[in-house]
Amino acid sequence: MREAEWFVKSDGGWKCMLCPRGCTFREGAGGRGLCRVRGVKDGIPYLPGYAECVSLSIDPIEKKPLYHFLPGTVILSTGPPGCNLTCDFCQNWTISQSDDVPTRHVPPQDLAEMAMSRGSRGIAFTYTEPAIWFEYIADVAPLVRDLGGAVVMVSNGEVTHEPLESYIRFTDAWNVDLKSWSPEFYGKHCSGSLDAVLDTLKTLAASRCHLEVTFLIIPGENDDPEEWREMAAWLSGNCGRDTVLHISRYFPRYRLRREPTPVETLVSAMKIFSENLDHVYLGNVSAGYSDTVCPSCGAVCVDRNGWAVDTSGLRGGACASCGQELDIVHEL
């Protein structure tokens, strides 16, 4: 059994330091943390979710979503059977919030080899919350990189600072959810912490990793234009004007029941965020708003039509028309 990291002794029991939740396990008591993939058994920290993979499939990298990292490629995608948040609008709740998720046991070497087969450019840890899978990712990632592949994280950003610094050493690209600009939203809907996510975003933006951000707009919950303006200014000031933002359309799932986000709301948000950010895209809408347009000359550099991606408007990571650098990672 793989040794669990990030547990510390606490009042005779154990505390998990991997995410801000800080689950504690009393002396002599066992059980799993909120995320279900880490816990304590017979007085020793253990990893019941280690190498237990959900939903293994090869997806377009645009589906993660990542638009400025190896555009037009596909990537093997999987995740652990749990999450450290309890979002009542979770779009993947059947695999993130259940005690009984079907998994496949895949040892690290096997996953690394799968990640470099069938045209895949590496591995994306996604679907649920990969940051809680530290030990498995730490074992898989170097193997994938030795084979020339990329390691991608699609995360809610709820991870403590020290483990995040470790992740940065063996991962290449992240998409992080920024679910709201309101701390109350994080408490009410997710049992999470906005501050933790902001720290993750700032740390990643200053790191060697590529960073993109996703914002799911839920009608009546996080659709205040004033909050959007503050969020856009913060992202631009702390992560850079060239930070890629994906604004995503909500559909009712799990416990929260609202109407799907009107497309006009998404378009209005796109305009507001675009005042501070150069690359804003809409996701979960049927057409349009997903091309990469050169902020300098207006040429279409990456044309997206569903999952069909045409990168002929790029030369390397720059606009083929005017040469403007676009911060697009086109090779590893």
Ligand code: SF4
């Ligand atoms: S990673 Fe899991 S066990 Fe650790 S503190 Fe977070 S929810 Fe609890």
